[in-house]
Amino acid sequence: MSGSQPVKRAFIRACKNRSYLGYDLIDEILTPLCGMHKVTKPSSKEAVKAFVSEINDSIEEFCQSLVFIKYAIKGEEYLVYAKTDATPDNIANTGLTAEECQYFSKLLDKIAAEENCHIPWNAAYNELSVQSSAKPVKKSRMQHLLHKWSEMGYFIDLYDSIYLGPRSLVELSFYLTSNHSDHIKNCTLCKCLVLWDVKCASCQIQFHRDCIHKYLQKRDICPSCTNLWTTSLRRSTSSS
Amino acid sequence: MASTSRASRSQNASQSQANNTQAIVQKDDKVRGILNYILDHSAEKIPIKEKDMIPVAGDKKELLLRLPLVTELLADRFGIILKPLEAASKSYICISEAPMASIHELTPSQRPQYTLLYLILMYIFMRGNRTEDKKLYGMLEMLTIMVDEEHGYFGSNIRKLIEETFVRQQYLKRERSQLSAYDDFKTYFVWGARAKAEFTHEQIVGFASKLLNKDPKDFEQYLSVAQEDES
Numbered sequence: 001m002s003g004s005q006p007v008k009r010a011f012i013r014a015c016k017n018r019s020y021l022g023y024d025l026i027d028e029i030l031t032p033l034c035g036m037h038k039v040t041k042p043s044s045k046e047a048v049k050a051f052v053s054e055i056n057d058s059i060e061e062f063c064q065s066l067v068f069i070k071y072a073i074k075g076e077e078y079l080v081y082a083k084t085d086a087t088p089d090n091i092a093n094t095g096l097t098a099e100e101c102q103y104f105s106k107l108l109d110k111i112a113a114e115e116n117c118h119i120p121w122n123a124a125y126n127e128l129s130v131q132s133s134a135k136p137v138k139k140s141r142m143q144h145l146l147h148k149w150s151e152m153g154y155f156i157d158l159y160d161s162i163y164l165g166p167r168s169l170v171e172l173s174f175y176l177t178s179n180h181s182d183h184i185k186n187c188t189l190c191k192c193l194v195l196w197d198v199k200c201a202s203c204q205i206q207f208h209r210d211c212i213h214k215y216l217q218k219r220d221i222c223p224s225c226t227n228l229w230t231t232s233l234r235r236s237t238s239s240s
Numbered sequence: 241m242a243s244t245s246r247a248s249r250s251q252n253a254s255q256s257q258a259n260n261t262q263a264i265v266q267k268d269d270k271v272r273g274i275l276n277y278i279l280d281h282s283a284e285k286i287p288i289k290e291k292d293m294i295p296v297a298g299d300k301k302e303l304l305l306r307l308p309l310v311t312e313l314l315a316d317r318f319g320i321i322l323k324p325l326e327a328a329s330k331s332y333i334c335i336s337e338a339p340m341a342s343i344h345e346l347t348p349s350q351r352p353q354y355t356l357l358y359l360i361l362m363y364i365f366m367r368g369n370r371t372e373d374k375k376l377y378g379m380l381e382m383l384t385i386m387v388d389e390e391h392g393y394f395g396s397n398i399r400k401l402i403e404e405t406f407v408r409q410q411y412l413k414r415e416r417s418q419l420s421a422y423d424d425f426k427t428y429f430v431w432g433a434r435a436k437a438e439f440t441h442e443q444i445v446g447f448a449s450k451l452l453n454k455d456p457k458d459f460e461q462y463l464s465v466a467q468e469d470e471s
Contacts, residue, residue, distance in 0.1 A: 006338060009319030013336055014345040017283070025344060033341040058317050061267070062275055094281050151347050 004039045008055050015066055015081040020153035020166045022076050023048070052079065060084070070208060071166045072197040073158065075235065078166045080153060086171035092152055099137050100145060107146070107155070108172070111164055112180040117195055118161040169193055187211050188223055202227040209233060263308040270297050274310050278334065282320060285409040285434065287331035325410070325433055333410060335437045352394045353401065357411055359383070360402065361435055362448045366462055373414075373427045376402075410434035 014029050015021060021029070026048055027041075034041035042051040052066045059065065063085045070077050088105045096104075111119050125142050137145075146162070149155050153167030168176070173193045176184045187194035189211040198209050203225035207215075213233055215223055222229050264271065273296045281288050290303070297303035307322075314320045319337040324330075343351060363379050364371050377387050380398075390396040406412040410432040418425045445459040 006319065009317070010336075010338060010341065012318055013320070014340075016279075017345060017350075018347060028344040029342065031342075032344075036341045062272055062279070062313075062317070064279065095284060147349075151349060 004037050007033055007037050007039055008051075008058070011051075012055060012059065012064075012066075015079065016064075018081070019151065020078045020080045022078055026079060048079075067170045069166050069170050069192075070197075070210065071169070072195065072209070073163060074156075078153075080167050080170045082167065082170045084171075088172060088175055091154065091171070092149060096145075097135060097137075099135055100141070103137050103142060103145065104149065104154075107162075108164075108168065109180075111155070111162060112176055112184060115183050117183060118158075118163040121157065121160055121162055124162050164195070169195065189215055198231055198233060200224060200227070201230045209235075264305045265309060267309070267313070270302060271306050271309055271313070273297070274303065274306055275313055278310065278314065278322060278332075279318070279320075282334040285333070287325050287333050287410065290330040290332070323437070333434060333437075335434070339438065339443065356385075356394055356398070356401070357406060357435075358444065358447050359451075360406075360412065360429070361431060361439065362444050362451075364429055364431060365441060365444055366448070366459075370415075370428050370430050373403075373429060376429055407432070 010033055011030070014033075018025065018029075023045060027043070030041050030048075042048045049068065052068070056065055063083055065082050065084050067080050067082050068077055069080055088108055089101060091104060093101050093104075107124060110123070111117055124146055125139050146155065150157055150165065153165045155168070156163045156165045164176075177186055177193055184193065184195060185206065186192060187197075187206065187208045189207055192208070194206045194208050197206050198212055199206050200222040203222060205222070205224040207223070212223075212229075216229060216233075220229055221227060274293055277293055277296045278288060290300075294300050294303050297306060311322045314322050314334070315337065321335045321337055322332050323335060324332055340346070343354075346354060359380070360376065363376060367375070380387060385391055385394060385398065387399040387402065389398075391398060395401075402412065403414070407414055411434050413430045413432040415428045415430060416425050417428065441463055445456050445463060448454075449456040449459065
């Protein structure tokens with residue numbers, strides 16, 4: 001759909017506000033939007049991806065980008081509004097104090113240091129106050145910030161734990177794979193960050209489900225250790 | 241061999257003089273920096289001060305030369321309209337070129353805030369575009385919204401949301417006045433610059449008619465009064 005510019009611009013603004021969107025939400029937003037401007041809605045996933053690709057051409061030179069990422073822990077693919085020049089120090093920092101910015105970095109590092117990149121929800125507050133500062137962050141403020149950062153997609157509250165969110169995996173991919181390389185690596189097949197995904201039974205190396213599925217259509221060994229691949233790729237939970 | 245002869249040096253001098261008085265039309269790093277600064281600050285909806293943008297551009301002149309191009313790019317690529325808060329203002333606000341097509345464009349936290357804002361804007365409009373704060377809070381109380389208590393849907397800090405956040409975001413404006421020199425000062429709320437730019441009275445009437453289960457035609461009188469005020 002080489003469509004209407006106002007529709008593309010409105011979609012960019014909506015994505016910037018929502019930060020990360022599943023396909024259902026994308027459809028909920030596009031249906032009234034395309035109706036309002038009387039253009040055909042991109043309805044298949046491929047059409048949505050093509051639509052997003054056209055949008056990226058117009059915003060990428062300003063370090064803004066719409067990126068699709070497979071978020072394995074929820075079995076969903078999300079469209080993330082990402083700033084391509086983001087670092088842990090400059091994320092979401094307008095209006096925040098230095099201590100509050102530090103809280104973001106500490107929380108990120110604490111979660112990324114765990115083997116499965118999640119911590120119990122109360123560990124997000126008790127153990128992270130910046131004791132030595134003149135203006136420590138109050139617990140109520142920490143809760144408010146964590147809620148705000150979760151709405152922004154940097155963290156996700158799931159099963160009573162705080163996980164790295166899809167936006168962190170997109171914007172901070174380089175930071176995470178460089179500084180937390182024990183547990184956070186890139187899939188050797190597509191070179192993008194992979195987390196909570198399918199592992200080889202022999203060597204425990206992780207791959208994206210779709211990447212290894214495609215690879216195994218031609219070969220039956222692990223791309224990393226070359227032993228026979230035995231891990232089932234059938235999803236244990238039902239997901240779209 | 242000298243790379244610039246006297247003739248070409250004077251030509252360069254007059255060219256750069258011409259550039260100094262014209263707006264910059266090329267996207268350089270400073271243009272991108274200013275645009276990014278504005279995008280980063282647009283979510284909070286608080287006016288962006290010229291003096292805060294100056295460090296990004298280097299100095300005031302460099303900033304002002306680039307603002308026309310930044311304004312054009314924001315509108316063309318993002319549909320964001322950058323406008324001065326008031327005629328001779330040194331602050332700017334970002335307005336979307338079109339209203340939202342649905343509430344799905346809002347985050348779960350924003351929805352109660354917008355609902356409350358619509359209620360307040362509707363009430364101010366129906367009271368002749370101006371209402372005393374006590375009367376506004378009285379109306380909310382009738383809807384069991386107590387501004388100093390936590391509400392199940394609208395959350396806590398409702399007074400702060402109305403008196404601080406909505407005012408800083410330019411959705412509402414607070415005014416103080418006294419009827420005569422012998423009267424106490426009273427505080428009034430009117431629509432702020434952002435509300436006037438983002439919403440039309442017709443939209444608010446549409447919301448009010450759905451909420452109160454009435455026909456939008458029932459509000460015609462209010463609309464014509466408002467239109468008279470504006471002209």
